[in-house]
């Protein structure tokens with residue numbers, strides 16, 4: 346018998362931790378039993394807002410004490426592997442965490458090893474896919490109205506460790522999750538390596554998928570502007586071209602398509618409140634039933650990260666990089682070493 350409610354600990358009560366706690370609290374299938382942040386003021390405010398008395402600055406200790414079904418962490422990218430370990434050691438059934446999955450292939454491989462060995466489900470926040478405009482584009486592509494898909498593409502003006510796995514995740518979805526076989530990449534600029542999402546200023550990749558479809562992804566300074574969208578972080582254009590047309594979503598500006606049925610477009614903008622509800626609901630569904638695998642599952646998110654890291658390796662190695670990847674020199678360090686000042 347599945348419990349009526351799954352208990353949840355959220356660690357990292359910044360912007361995204363708050364979104365997660367709000368979504369869990371709104372859904373009757375979950376009960377918040379603990380909150381964590383190293384910032385005492387922030388933690389106190391969150392405890393008051395969510396009415397949770399069990400708080401700590403130590404996520405691992407809090408998880409051990411409260412033993413949650415769901416261990417959720419929304420920290421910056423420098424903190425992934427230790428918190429995956431904390432969730433696994435506390436016996437969580439599901440660990441939900443923020444993109445980017447990891448800062449390197451090596452880290453991601455270790456994280457996957459831990460969760461696979463313990464049989465813990467993982468979910469990564471590529472939740473833009475719940476937007477009505479994102480879903481409309483998927484529906485048009487899947488209906489066959491753009492003919493045979495030959496190209497999927499995604500661009501974002503935001504830099505790599507913020508945006509690249511979002512782009513790769515949604516283009517993979519639009520391409521029915523075909524496996525990436527090889528990539529070629531190029532990058533420029535080192536100013537964003539000092540950011541808390543360390544990245545080259547710009548990166549671009551070509552991806553060859555096993556179904557013959559070509560992926561094209563670009564992120565950062567130099568990626569095309571999306572003038573229809575005002576909000577800078579939502580200047581993302583993601584879509585597919587086929588033999589009879591195209592369909593694409595603008596994260597902050599609706600969707601549009603030209604198909605065998607004519608020209609069409611519609612509204613939509615990324616909206617955390619709208620997207621987080623189904624994102625957490627599908628966690629309960631997966632916990633209830635192993636067959637209802639979450640669309641943002643960690644195995645899929647690993648492939649997003651792997652493709653992103655393969656593109657980084659291609660910049661470093663100056664050539665085609667085949668997937669799957671094994672361990673290697675941490676990609677961001679290697680990029681920093683080879684990119685000119």
Ligand SMILES: NC(=O)c1ccc[n+]([C@@H]2O[C@H](COP(=O)([O-])OP(=O)(O)OC[C@H]3O[C@@H](n4cnc5c(N)ncnc54)[C@H](O)[C@@H]3O)[C@@H](O)[C@H]2O)c1
Nearest residue numbers: 357358359360361382383384419420421422443444445470
């Ligand atoms: N999926 C999305 O749409 C989306 C959108 C924005 C950000 N993000 C991602 O979410 C993550 C967090 O971003 P944010 O904007 O919420 O950051 P934030 O800075 O607002 O919040 C991070 C919080 O983590 C806390 N923290 C740091 N170390 C900790 C530790 N050891 N234990 C507990 N808490 C700790 C910080 O004090 C802070 O409150 C990033 O990886 C970012 O890329 C995802």
